[in-house]
Amino acid sequence: MxxxxxxxxxxxxxxxxxxxxxxxxxxxxxxxxxxxxxxxxxxxxxxxxxxxxxxxxxxxxxxxxxxxxxxxxxxxxxxxxxxxxxxxxxxxxxxxxxxxxxxxxxxxxxxxxxxxxxxxxxxxxxxxxxxxxxxxxxxxxxxxxxxxxFNKFDKRLANFLFEESALEQSDTIVLTHEQIAAHLGSAREVVSRMLKYFASEGLVKVSRKGITLLDRKRLKYYL
Amino acid sequence: MxxxxxxxxxxxxxxxxxxxxxxxxxxxxxxxxxxxxxxxxxxxxxxxxxxxxxxxxxxxxxxxxxxxxxxxxxxxxxxxxxxxxxxxxxxxxxxxxxxxxxxxxxxxxxxxxxxxxxxxxxxxxxxxxxxxxxxxxxxxxxxxxxxxxFNKFDKRLANFLFEESALEQSDTIVLTHEQIAAHLGSAREVVSRMLKYFASEGLVKVSRKGITLLDRKRLKYYL
Structure with missing residues (x-):
């Protein structure tokens, strides 16, 4: 009904x-x-x-x-x-x-x-x-x-990824770098650079599907 | 009383x-x-x-x-x-x-x-x-x-100078560059650089006493 x-x-x-x-x-x-x-x-x-x-x-x-x-x-x-x-x-x-x-x-x-x-x-x-x-x-x-x-961008991005993951109830965040930049009032390049850094640290995986959280424990250090 | x-x-x-x-x-x-x-x-x-x-x-x-x-x-x-x-x-x-x-x-x-x-x-x-x-x-x-x-810093600074001038009811704003930076959540260097630019344009005079508005009409273009 x-x-x-x-x-x-x-x-x-x-x-x-x-x-x-x-x-x-x-x-x-x-x-x-x-x-x-x-x-x-x-x-x-x-x-x-x-x-x-x-x-x-x-x-x-x-x-x-x-x-x-x-x-x-x-x-x-x-x-x-x-x-x-x-x-x-x-x-x-x-x-x-x-x-x-x-x-x-x-x-x-x-x-x-x-x-x-x-x-x-x-x-x-x-x-x-x-x-x-x-x-x-x-x-x-x-x-x-x-x-x-006040916050550094690494902290803001990590925070955003945790929030989105909770909101979507999924480890994978289906958003483009452009969309994430719009959410955070930043530029696509800034988001891509930081995600690339997070990926190189093994914290997330960046694919066409979106961003997947791989190591929540270590990503939390950025909060 | x-x-x-x-x-x-x-x-x-x-x-x-x-x-x-x-x-x-x-x-x-x-x-x-x-x-x-x-x-x-x-x-x-x-x-x-x-x-x-x-x-x-x-x-x-x-x-x-x-x-x-x-x-x-x-x-x-x-x-x-x-x-x-x-x-x-x-x-x-x-x-x-x-x-x-x-x-x-x-x-x-x-x-x-x-x-x-x-x-x-x-x-x-x-x-x-x-x-x-x-x-x-x-x-x-x-x-x-x-x-x-969202605003560019030139606009924000011009706006701040007008506001302070109105608040103090004076053409001269008795604040250090450091203090202006604190008001605007910026850095002293950024404030000094923009004030120097405004001064070079003849819009303000920067002295030990503070910042004096010289040409309000042209400074308004930045708003």
């Missing part, structure tokens, strides 16, 4: 039962299920005010995009994760542009941002929840910033 | 009048005035849970600090600005460490973070206010991140 909007909102939002029946009805009326094919843009390229998103299945990637097309991944959104940035048009003081793409075929619920904001403003539990959700994203973004600004 | 804690809280916090008289009393009892000499650390080096801060006078700088001592300025706090990061120990989901120093002699009010959080949780207007304050800091931090990751 595919999930309904009610299934999603009632199971993901911890304050759902505390809303008035009228507020619940309003949210349900202004929320719809939507699917995106792998690789398609969900928010930030054309659409500037997408709405409040809950991921039902699949995976979204939120990243910063420079005018020249340079990217850096800020966070990933998996099942049951919220995306508030895509509703930033109505969230006061959120003024930066983040781009959100579907990394796999992805199903989401999408709530009208004005409705979401209005219901939130009359429900303190929802405000606390939003404040905490924004804080969590803020912390993730600052972590990425610290990594990017 | 020096300001009292009541003066500060009632004038800066827009929700003050909406709090119950008991909540106002509780906040007043757990808030104190405190002063810091120029250059001293306010939060994040020894003290991990300083509290909720409002700047009364002076100027604070919030920055990320790497293990190797590299810094990057995230934002400045001037009179009437709030610092929530210094209360992050009680704010759920804020997990990164930010360091806050006094850039000039600075007076603040400091509120016990547990009390602040408890009062907030029973006052929806205060929650909305906190959510918006955190969002504003998040946006500022992301702006810095975009600048740092």
């Amino acid at each position: 595919p999930k309904t909007v009610l299934d999603v909102l009632s199971s993901v939002l911890p304050f759902w039962e505390k809303l008035s029946s009228e507020d619940r009805k309003t949210l349900l009326e202004h929320t719809r299920l939507q699917t995106y094919a792998k690789g398609s843009n969900v928010h930030g390229r054309q659409e500037k005010c997408t709405g409040f998103i809950i991921v039902v299945s699949g995976q979204l990637r939120a990243y910063l995009l420079s005018e020249e097309g340079k990217q850096i991944t800020i966070y990933r959104l998996l099942s049951n994760d919220l995306c508030l940035m895509s509703a930033s048009c109505v969230l006061k003081n959120i003024s930066f542009n983040i781009v959100v793409d579907a990394e796999t075929d992805t199903a989401i619920t999408l709530t009208n941002p004005d409705i979401f904001d209005a219901v939130s403003k009359r429900n303190p539990e929802m405000e606390v929840y939003l404040r905490e959700a924004i804080s969590a994203r803020f912390s993730e973004a600052m972590w990425v910033m610290e990594q990017t600004l | 020096p300001k009292t804690v009541l003066d500060v809280l009632s004038s800066v916090l827009p929700f003050w009048e909406k709090l119950s008289s008991e909540d106002r009393k509780t906040l007043l009892e757990h808030t104190r005035l405190q002063t810091y000499a120029k250059g001293s650390n306010v939060h994040g080096r020894q003290e991990k849970c300083t509290g909720f801060i409002i700047v009364v006078s002076g100027q604070l700088r919030a920055y990320l600090l790497s293990e190797e001592g590299k810094q990057i300025t995230i934002y400045r706090l001037l009179s009437n600005d709030l610092c929530l990061m210094s209360a992050s120990c009680v704010l759920k989901n804020i997990s990164f460490n930010i360091v806050v120093d006094a850039e000039t002699d600075t007076a603040i009010t400091l509120t016990n973070p547990d009390i602040f959080d408890a009062v907030s949780k029973r006052n929806p207007e205060m929650e909305v206010y906190l959510r918006e304050a955190i969002s504003a800091r998040f946006s500022e931090a992301m702006w810095v991140m975009e600048q740092t990751l």
Whole structure:
């Protein structure tokens, strides 16, 4: 049985039962299920005010995009994760542009941002929840910033390989050097050079299929 | 007449009048005035849970600090600005460490973070206010991140010179190249080289006193 909007909102939002029946009805009326094919843009390229998103299945990637097309991944959104940035048009003081793409075929619920904001403003539990959700994203973004600004590239790449391997639940990371560079806000050449070094040390195997972790124990020394 | 804690809280916090008289009393009892000499650390080096801060006078700088001592300025706090990061120990989901120093002699009010959080949780207007304050800091931090990751250094330095000049209300920025490098998360040599280039173009004058903006119009081309 595919999930309904009610299934999603009632199971993901911890304050759902505390809303008035009228507020619940309003949210349900202004929320719809939507699917995106792998690789398609969900928010930030054309659409500037997408709405409040809950991921039902699949995976979204939120990243910063420079005018020249340079990217850096800020966070990933998996099942049951919220995306508030895509509703930033109505969230006061959120003024930066983040781009959100579907990394796999992805199903989401999408709530009208004005409705979401209005219901939130009359429900303190929802405000606390939003404040905490924004804080969590803020912390993730600052972590990425610290990594990017302060860490040496060998450490960042090793860290990325472990994260991807966990995310894909596989020893092999099926990404091109170009794609890894985009995730890390680096250049393809820099990624290729470091992977070649890791390979020469016997830590990973680089093939057409992707990058395979061979010696996790020694690769961990780089973290 | 020096300001009292009541003066500060009632004038800066827009929700003050909406709090119950008991909540106002509780906040007043757990808030104190405190002063810091120029250059001293306010939060994040020894003290991990300083509290909720409002700047009364002076100027604070919030920055990320790497293990190797590299810094990057995230934002400045001037009179009437709030610092929530210094209360992050009680704010759920804020997990990164930010360091806050006094850039000039600075007076603040400091509120016990547990009390602040408890009062907030029973006052929806205060929650909305906190959510918006955190969002504003998040946006500022992301702006810095975009600048740092995506912008060319000439643009970043020109931008910094304009900002400092506005902040100091002077054409001359009294900072060493070392200090500018710390603000921008760069190296002294990189700053000196770019300033030398700007000077050779007649845009700025570099002297022992600092950096003087000579031709704002042409320096703006770099923004």
